[in-house]
Amino acid sequence: MDYTNPEIKTKSLTVKDFDPDDQPREKAEKMGCGVLSVPELWAIILRIGTPGNPITELCRSLMRDNGGKLHRLERRTRKELLAVKGIGMMKCIQIEAVMELMKRYAAEEPLMEKPITSSDNVFQRMRYKIGNLDHEEVWILLLNRRNIVIKEVCMSSGTATASLFDVKIAIKHALLENAEGVIMTHNHPSGGTTPSACDDKITHDLKEACKYMNLKMLDHIIVTESAFYSYNDNGKL
Numbered sequence: 001m002d003y004t005n006p007e008i009k010t011k012s013l014t015v016k017d018f019d020p021d022d023q024p025r026e027k028a029e030k031m032g033c034g035v036l037s038v039p040e041l042w043a044i045i046l047r048i049g050t051p052g053n054p055i056t057e058l059c060r061s062l063m064r065d066n067g068g069k070l071h072r073l074e075r076r077t078r079k080e081l082l083a084v085k086g087i088g089m090m091k092c093i094q095i096e097a098v099m100e101l102m103k104r105y106a107a108e109e110p111l112m113e114k115p116i117t118s119s120d121n122v123f124q125r126m127r128y129k130i131g132n133l134d135h136e137e138v139w140i141l142l143l144n145r146r147n148i149v150i151k152e153v154c155m156s157s158g159t160a161t162a163s164l165f166d167v168k169i170a171i172k173h174a175l176l177e178n179a180e181g182v183i184m185t186h187n188h189p190s191g192g193t194t195p196s197a198c199d200d201k202i203t204h205d206l207k208e209a210c211k212y213m214n215l216k217m218l219d220h221i222i223v224t225e226s227a228f229y230s231y232n233d234n235g236k237l
Contacts (some may be wrong), residue, residue, distance in 0.1 A: 024056065038070065039063050045094055050086045058077055058086040069219075071225060073235045074099045075134045103128045115147040119230035122185055122221045125149075130187040132227040136163040138186040138202075140170050142179035143218070147215050151177050167209045182210055184220040193229035203231055 001124040024040035033041065039059035049055035062084060068070040073095070081092045106128035116122060122141065130137050136158045142151045153173050156163040163186065174182050184206055186199075193225040195203075203220045219232040 012034060034193060038068070046091050052147070053086045062087070070099075070102070071132050073133055074102075075176075077134065080146045114149065116141070116143060116149060116183065117218055117220055119148065119228065119233050120229075122183055123223060123228040126185050126187075126221070126223050127225065127228075130185075131223045133187055134189055136187060137190060138163045138184065139185040140173065141185065142174055142177045143181035143183065144178075145180045147181065147218075150179060165206075167205045170206060171209050171213055171215070172209075175213065179215065179218040180218065181218045182206070183218050185223055187223045190215070191224050193224055195226050195229060195231070200236075203237070207237065 024036055024043045027040070028036060033044075036044070039056065041064070042059035042062065043056045046055055046059065049058050062071075062073070065084070066076070078092055078096070081087055081095060082089065087095075090118065107125065114121070116125075125141075126139065130139065138155045138158075140153050140155055141149050144150050151173070153170075155170060156165055157202065158164065170182070170184075173179075184203065199220070199222065206220070207217045217237065218232055219237060221231070222229040
């Protein structure tokens with residue numbers, strides 16, 4: 001091979017360029033995607049590697065650097081992903097799109113049309129949406145008289161340590177939707193579920209505002225990837 005040929009030096013490597021045993025697409029065609037490893041699934045999605053860094057090796061390295069865990073990869077910022085050798089803006093967006101699809105799939109029916117009957121219902125609904133984020137988000141769930149969620153509203157998206165929450169805007173959303181009940185929920189990027197003094201204050205403020213407007217504040221739930229804290233369950237509402 002003529003390594004001095006610039007066309008050869010800059011040629012991107014696709015899945016087809018590899019040995020048949022290392023071609024995820026061919027394996028998927030023969031045996032289905034269920035037999036593929038996570039790096040092989042990423043290789044099918046991302047498709048093209050770079051000179052000296054085949055796509056399958058890039059994807060193995062990507063997962064290896066994240067302990068083999070998709071939930072760790074999900075927490076990578078765009079800046080962190082772009083810092084990975086072989087990942088440009090297009091691959092970064094593809095990774096983000098897959099992660100978003102995963103979250104939306106996890107939050108889909110049948111959860112959506114069932115009444116909220118416990119704090120665990122809220123946790124299961126929100127854990128994949130906000131539980132693994134690297135920053136704090138505050139949401140409100142607006143419920144009808146049957147305790148079915150009629151709307152989810154992201155009230156604020158903040159840094160790793162704090163978010164802003166406007167009680168007046170929360171009440172405005174509830175009134176516009178003719179809601180009967182309100183549930184506040186937010187995540188702790190640290191992974192802990194212990195309420196802070198700020199959490200206590202916004203809970204109290206929203207509860208008082210709901211009472212004044214004849215709305216029921218049913219709970220405030222702090223969500224992480226694997227656990228939650230309910231103000232109602234702990235007698236603090």
